[in-house]
Amino acid sequence: MKHVRILRACLIGCGVVLVAALVGLVLLVRWWTAPIDILRVPPPTSPTPNAYEVYKKLAVQMKEKHEQNPQLEAMEQQLSYVSRGSAPLTPELRRYLQIWEPFRREYRKHLNEPSRFPELLQPSTPFPSSPQCACGRV
Structure with a gap:
């Protein structure tokens, strides 16, 4: 009888170990074959x-205005030599600022509005204004 109890206890113990090993x-x-959880970030909303x-x-309009008026280039060159705060407003500087004042006013109106580049960017997508690099790739 004692021998049967020991045998039964061994069988139960081995069965528990076998079930635990199978589980x-x-x-x-299941852990090895589980798919990788990839974080899916939703595209930004505009x-x-x-x-x-x-x-x-505004940038296009300013560029057109700059190309139409060759005097602006000369005024910029002349004003670039004047350091900030050292000279009072000269008539040339006042005239230059008056030319750009409508653009500055329009720009200021929209400073508190949200702004986002509308296209969905990928790591391989170049910006429209980015130049080609020396290696020939964009």
Whole structure:
């Protein structure tokens, strides 16, 4: 009788160890074959009043104005030699600031609006204004 109890206890112990090993093996295989959790970041939403469009329009208008008026280049060259705060407003500087004042006013109107570049950017997507690098890739 004693011999049967010991045998039964050994069988129960071996069965428990075998079941635990099988459960561990199943969990290990499941862990190895589980798909990788990739964080999916939703694309950024563009704000409804997007100031980016206004900034872009202002930049184009300023560029056109700069190209149409060759005197602006000369005025910029002349004013670049004047250090900040050292000279009072000269008539040339006043005239130069008056030329750009409508653009500055329009820009200031939209400073408190949200602004976001509207295109979805990928790491391989170059910015439209980025130059080619020396290696030939963008």
